[in-house]
Amino acid sequence: MNNAVVTPGRAMKPHRQKIDLLPYYFLAPMAALLIFVSFYPAGYAVWLGMTDATLLKLGQEQFTGFTNLVRMFNDKIFLHGLWRTLRWDVAVVFLEFAIAIPIALFLNLEFRGRGFVRASILIPYIIPPAVTALVWVFMFDGNFGIVNEVLVNIGVLDSYYSWLSDPTASFWIIVFAMIWAGQPLMAIIILAVLQTIPKELYEAANVDGAGQIRKFWHITLPHIAPTLMFLLLIRTIWMSNHIDMIYVMTRGGPGFSNYTEAVYSFTLTTQFQIGYASAVAVALGLVLLVGAAFYVRHLARSVLS
Numbered sequence: 001m002n003n004a005v006v007t008p009g010r011a012m013k014p015h016r017q018k019i020d021l022l023p024y025y026f027l028a029p030m031a032a033l034l035i036f037v038s039f040y041p042a043g044y045a046v047w048l049g050m051t052d053a054t055l056l057k058l059g060q061e062q063f064t065g066f067t068n069l070v071r072m073f074n075d076k077i078f079l080h081g082l083w084r085t086l087r088w089d090v091a092v093v094f095l096e097f098a099i100a101i102p103i104a105l106f107l108n109l110e111f112r113g114r115g116f117v118r119a120s121i122l123i124p125y126i127i128p129p130a131v132t133a134l135v136w137v138f139m140f141d142g143n144f145g146i147v148n149e150v151l152v153n154i155g156v157l158d159s160y161y162s163w164l165s166d167p168t169a170s171f172w173i174i175v176f177a178m179i180w181a182g183q184p185l186m187a188i189i190i191l192a193v194l195q196t197i198p199k200e201l202y203e204a205a206n207v208d209g210a211g212q213i214r215k216f217w218h219i220t221l222p223h224i225a226p227t228l229m230f231l232l233l234i235r236t237i238w239m240s241n242h243i244d245m246i247y248v249m250t251r252g253g254p255g256f257s258n259y260t261e262a263v264y265s266f267t268l269t270t271q272f273q274i275g276y277a278s279a280v281a282v283a284l285g286l287v288l289l290v291g292a293a294f295y296v297r298h299l300a301r302s303v304l305s
Contacts, residue, residue, distance in 0.1 A: 042285075049279035055272040068279035077256055077264060078280060085260040085284070088246075089239045091175045093232060096183045101228075103183070104190035105220075118191070125184040133248035136177040140164055167257035170250050174258060178245050186231055193227045194220070229299050237288055 049068055053061035072078045107118055124132070140147050142162030151157040163169045197220065205215045243262050246252060252259040252267060259267070261284040268277035 045278045046282055048275050049282045051275045053275035053278075055274055058274065061275060064275075068276050069283075071276065072279060072283060077259060078261070078283075080256070081259050081261045081264050082287075084258065085240055085262070087171075088175070088242075088258075088260050089236050091172075092178050092182070092239050093235045095175065096179050096186055096235065097228065097232070099179060100183045100186035100190055103187040104194055105216075107187065107191050108194045118188075121187065122184045124181050127181065129181060129244045130248050132177060132181045133245050136173060137164065137249050140173055164250055165254050167254055170254065171258055174246055174249050177249065178239075178242070181245070182235075186235065189231060190224060190227065193224045197223045226299075233292060233295055233299075237292065240284065240288055 048061070050063060050065055051061035052064050052067075103121070107114065107121070139145055140163040142148065142160055142165065145160075145163070147163070148157065148160040152160065163173060201219050202215060205219060210218070240260070241262050242260075243266050246258055246260065246263050247266065250258050252263045261280060265277045265280040265284070268280065
């Protein structure tokens with residue numbers, strides 16, 4: 001029997017639920033790290049992009065507003081760099097897909113030594129990009145490169161050719177060097193998705209008499225399509241910000257022929273133009289952010305719905 005006495009005219013206070021702060025304590029270090037590693041540098045880059053900061057007077061920069069933005073619209077290197085960045089992204093990403101998908105399909109087959117092959121295929125990816133770039137530079141060197149040696153000996157070339165001094169040839173050499181280094185990761189990711197496809201679907205297709213091409217188009221491709229679309233976005237962002245392979249192999253040359261926006265921003269930094277370099281980097285980030293927003297919206301509607 002409840003003997004509690006309620007005082008007339010005094011309303012009972014509602015019971016306030018106690019908040020468990022323990023999860024927030026665990027998340028606090030990661031949130032602080034994210035702020036200092038990502039948000040603060042991004043905000044500081046935006047600020048520097050609106051100043052005349054240089055390495056010679058860092059800390060004494062003057063706020064210039066949108067002066068750097070106006071300069072970008074009149075900068076032919078920046079404007080042409082947009083096309084060069086797009087060309088670089090399309091060439092690398094789509095050729096990586098064209099190579100990684102067949103490799104993943106092959107690695108998904110059952111054969112002797114499959115584990116060793118799966119492990120060894122990652123070797124190009126784990127080699128530092130600068131080392132990979134130097135290997136390809138030596139291969140296509142105009143004086144003692146192995147490629148020139150082979151082509152001259154088999155009669156394709158009459159004399160040694162300076163591949164990296166040619167705008168078109170140097171671009172494709174860098175592209176294939178990047179593909180050689182980057183496609184193993186994409187192949188392994190696609191392989192992981194292939195292993196989640198139920199084998200019963202292929203068995204049913206075999207009963208119906210479907211060939212390999214029909215099974216790929218009606219079973220394999222629909223299952224790996226969301227992953228491919230996600231990889232397309234992530235790899236495009238990575239390639240748009242990629243510097244080391246291009247810079248080590250050609251310094252963005254010959255001339256400005258391989259100057260992507262990321263390489264241009266880095267080169268401006270080496271010239272002490274921190275403010276303008278930050279503005280170029282921020283502009284590239286905004287372009288990628290807007291493009292990614294539209295892409296994810298389309299992806300959510302068409303593929304994941």
